[in-house]
Amino acid sequence: MPSRSDQHIDKALTNISVKYMQDANNFVNDKVFPCVPVMKQSDRYFMYLKEDWFRDDAQERAMGTESAGGDYDVDNTPTYFCKKYAFHKDVFEEDRANSDSPLTPDQDATEFVVDKIMLNRENNWAKTYFKAGTWAQDNAGVEFATGIKSNVFWDDYNNSDPIADISNQCTAMAETTGKRPNKLTIGRRVFDALRQHPDILDRIKFTQKGVITLDLLASLFDVDEILVANSIQNTAAKGQKAAMHFTLGNHALLTYAPKAARLKVASAGYCFTWTGLMGANALGGRINRFSMPNLGIGTERIECELAYDMKVVAKDMGAFTLNAIDPAGAIATATANI
Numbered sequence: 001m002p003s004r005s006d007q008h009i010d011k012a013l014t015n016i017s018v019k020y021m022q023d024a025n026n027f028v029n030d031k032v033f034p035c036v037p038v039m040k041q042s043d044r045y046f047m048y049l050k051e052d053w054f055r056d057d058a059q060e061r062a063m064g065t066e067s068a069g070g071d072y073d074v075d076n077t078p079t080y081f082c083k084k085y086a087f088h089k090d091v092f093e094e095d096r097a098n099s100d101s102p103l104t105p106d107q108d109a110t111e112f113v114v115d116k117i118m119l120n121r122e123n124n125w126a127k128t129y130f131k132a133g134t135w136a137q138d139n140a141g142v143e144f145a146t147g148i149k150s151n152v153f154w155d156d157y158n159n160s161d162p163i164a165d166i167s168n169q170c171t172a173m174a175e176t177t178g179k180r181p182n183k184l185t186i187g188r189r190v191f192d193a194l195r196q197h198p199d200i201l202d203r204i205k206f207t208q209k210g211v212i213t214l215d216l217l218a219s220l221f222d223v224d225e226i227l228v229a230n231s232i233q234n235t236a237a238k239g240q241k242a243a244m245h246f247t248l249g250n251h252a253l254l255t256y257a258p259k260a261a262r263l264k265v266a267s268a269g270y271c272f273t274w275t276g277l278m279g280a281n282a283l284g285g286r287i288n289r290f291s292m293p294n295l296g297i298g299t300e301r302i303e304c305e306l307a308y309d310m311k312v313v314a315k316d317m318g319a320f321t322l323n324a325i326d327p328a329g330a331i332a333t334a335t336a337n338i
Contacts, residue, residue: 042079086306091299114304119231122229143326162197188246193325232245252321285306
């Protein structure tokens with residue numbers, strides 16, 4: 001009898017392949033702050049000084065006298081500089097000649113470099129905005145020990161009060177800027193902890209299905225939108241066992257920003273994107289494809305490039321909470337079944 005290998009020779013399936021790719025919705029770096037398209041790589045922008053606009057300088061005016069007057073100052077020192085970030089993948093003639101369907105070397109290379117550059121942009125966003133020491137309000141999650149529930153890890157379901165924490169941060173921002181935050185950006189595990197919090201579940205138990213959605217949670221926290229950071233990354237070196245983590249960690253950031261960049265409108269941050277480059281899109285990005293004959297006839301390099309500068313513009317319009325949930329993950333485990 002012929003063996004199974006004699007009857008069938010394995011070949012690549014043409015109707016299935018396996019490729020891990022991140023959904024574009026996993027990233028938050030282009031959703032929190034407005035993009036400001038710029039034609040030049042660097043330039044200045046103006047900031048009106050807040051204190052001049054919120055001081056009560058008007059006075060009662062007596063007949064025949066001049067009215068009280070004043071002036072405001074403008075800071076013209078802030079600048080931006082759009083750095084270039086790039087990544088490439090070479091596609092060789094042999095790749096195209098030897099590839100079995102459904103492999104598509106050129107398309108795969110394009111998706112690969114775009115994925116890499118967007119992950120890099122997410123990390124740069126986190127390094128700029130999603131960290132302690134950046135915003136006027138700097139908070140950190142703590143274990144319950146003093147009898148005060150303020151800033152207790154939100155996955156401590158017995159002792160924390162995330163609704164009060166967010167409300168206090170919103171009110172503090174309104175008192176110093178005249179604006180309430182309109183966006184809350186949180187890590188994925190923070191969202192998972194909040195949607196199981198007894199205080200939150202109690203507030204929505206009479207809504208349809210009693211299920212926590214982002215819209216319901218935003219309404220409860222009195223913000224326009226909640227963004228959940230779902231992007232992941234491997235922090236291990238190539239060839240090592242993968243070490244997969246959520247990119248933005250267990251933190252939370254409240255911010256105020258307009259829907260689009262406008263003159264004379266304050267914003268916690270702006271991202272200046274260099275759209276003046278030939279072929280650049282709204283994010284200051286472009287895909288370049290060019291021949292690399294020095295690597296072999298038919299070799300082409302596919303390169304993704306972004307040029308931008310992420311700036312903290314009004315630090316008093318941000319409130320950051322480092323480790324909104326227990327970084328060790330012990331509290332939720334201990335209290336989830338209570």
